[in-house]
Amino acid sequence: MEFLILSPTLMHRRGREKIIIQAVIEAAEDMGVTRIIRRRCNVLSAGVYLVSNGHKRLLYNDWGKNWDAERIYEHIISSLNGAGDIRKSDDLILTIS
Secondary structure (H helix, E strand, C coil), X not given: CEEEEEEECCHHHXXXXXXXXXXXXXXXXXXXXXXXXXXXXXXXXXXXXXXXXCEEEEEEECCCCCCCHHHHHHHHHHHHCCCCCCCCCCCCEEEEC
């Protein structure tokens, strides 16, 4: 199980990306998600997905939002509460590509 962050390639969005990554790291630590992958690609806004058993589920999309890290974290956690199969783990891996 892992978080996947798809980020736009545009340079002016790097500040938002840092805020989103901060929220995702905190959520991963609290929920026991052991891997975070960030990919830059041709998207208009950042999105955070939960990838589990070959399925990808959107947890957060930053389009039109200017939320702080705490609000993004709370949204991710509330989206995960219905996931049910999240297991706690001690190791967190962040992969940036």
